[in-house]
Amino acid sequence: MATNVQSFFWSLAWPMFPITIVTIMGFSLKVVALLTIAAIGSALVTQYFIAKFIDNINRIPLIFLNKIMLSGIPLMYAFFDSFPLFIGIEIYSGFLGSIQNSILTSYTLDVVPESHRAEYISILNGFNGAIYFAGALTGGYLLSLFIDFFPLKLALIFSYIIVFSGRFISSFLFRGLKEVGGGRNRGALSILFKPRQPGSPSGAPINPR
Template identity: 70%
Template sequence: MDNKKLIAFRSLIIAAGATVAASFVGVYGVMIGATAAEMGWLQSSSNSLSNLGQILWGRISDRVGKRKPFLVSGSVILAVLWFLLPYSRTPVNLIVLYSLISIFSAMITVNWYSFIADNIISERGRFLTLINDIASAGTIVSLIAMVFILAKYPDDVVIPFSTAAASYVISAVTVFKFKESKSKSVMTRNLYKTLKNLKNNNAFYKYFRATNIQSFFWSMAWPMFPITIVSIMHFSLEIVAVLTISSTLTMLLTQYIIGKFIDKVNRVPIIFLNRIMLSGIPLMYAFFNILPLFILLEIYSGFIGSIQNTVTTSYTLDIVPQNNKAEYISILNGFNGMVYFFGALTGGYLLTLFLSIEPLKIALLLSYLIVFAGRFLSSFLFRGLIEENSGGRNNSVLSILFKPKGAGSPSGAVIHPR
């Protein structure tokens, strides 16, 4: 079996296993009694380490010059960690284990896109679209299966987490069969110099600044989403799977059409409108009180999430310098990771503060209103972005590395396993 088929197969397996399991982690944290502050630590540490780790692992693997050893060893380690996750039993143990999963997922991510960059040369953009569609289909089919399985075994997180572990065992075997070409460096050798020259790229710097400011308010809501799902709405894991299907399926069905439309227009107004629309999700979580409305929320989230993925990835890859794409995207992800850490942590402690004076429902309402205000006002920073005419919307392999966080996942914003 050639590399293309092996890559597609691995993408399908990970999407059906680890990607699906990640959507239950935040909910599981609430189920085992995590406080608002502990949920802040869970979301902040996992997402920040996932992003920051890409810079570290990218430089290490560049020096080694091979991707397969990292992909195989990382898969084995992740299989063990996912297997242990349902037995964590306490919020602190869950935070530690999921942070480790985030670190090694970052190792997989940066070496995964680098391997594809090194070994898939012809029709790379079309191939990336294909494997992304395969992965999305695998996620949806697996989630549908989870609905029926979890209906029979309610609240049994061992099922999705063990499936994730199995997917990484299969991944390790699959990656071992890859035929690896000589690795090409994807990082520049002088990170400090790149940071120093960041302001010289006006288009990127404006986007970099706007993204990091809004990311703070963006991540504040992540600890609140699963608390609302479990403690206010009392949704089971089966319902969480249904909600995730709603958003994922909507995204899959609309992303291609949106991508074709966006290729013909100025992206800056769409980015601004998209950010305004995304700011409404905390309000929906605050005021929706029945399952059909939450399904509608997830459909809305999937639709605007597909706009976000298509526009933001395309725009970002077009405004970074041609010879420094990996470096700039890693810097963007790294800084976002630091902002995510403080944002999610602030959101958790903000909710804790309100809980000391108000009941849970009112405390969540007040917290969501603050998040909405911050998201909405910071959206106006995106009005000043500069549209770059790069001669075509960029379908670089680096789109695998750069993925905006989920808009309104019922489990909170989680890492996207690769």
């Protein structure tokens, strides 16, 4: 549910991204290629090391933090106005995308029934595809509505703010996830989500001797 809600708000921005890059920024196909290389390169460089890191921590805080950080990308598209800044967006999104790919794949494989993994993954992907379609269609109509009342640049800013708000708020749905698989609670981020227990003011768990 959390993934689908976020996917809807994220896919709202899909019609907006190319309009920003081509119409507002006026980037050529060569520049678009460089932006793509920056994003893919960032993901490739970091994904292996991130995957090794997340095997040793509680994944839930990192999932939550990753979602919060990803929600800022629409605001960057709304207000950034130069090629170096857009390169920064792509490096940033590639890095966060590598975290998301590693951690959500790992978590999903741990929570679905082992004997039905392929079935569950296909169902999840099917739902995601429907949500992406609905979100992109809604985003296009939303932008068209704003364009009827505002200049294109301002219409995009208002649309991106809606995308950011929805994605940021829906990030908190991921705090309700529970870690599974065991052995992943040694990281510094884990302390953010340790349950408080009576007699333990700091919130640290009390381990019986």
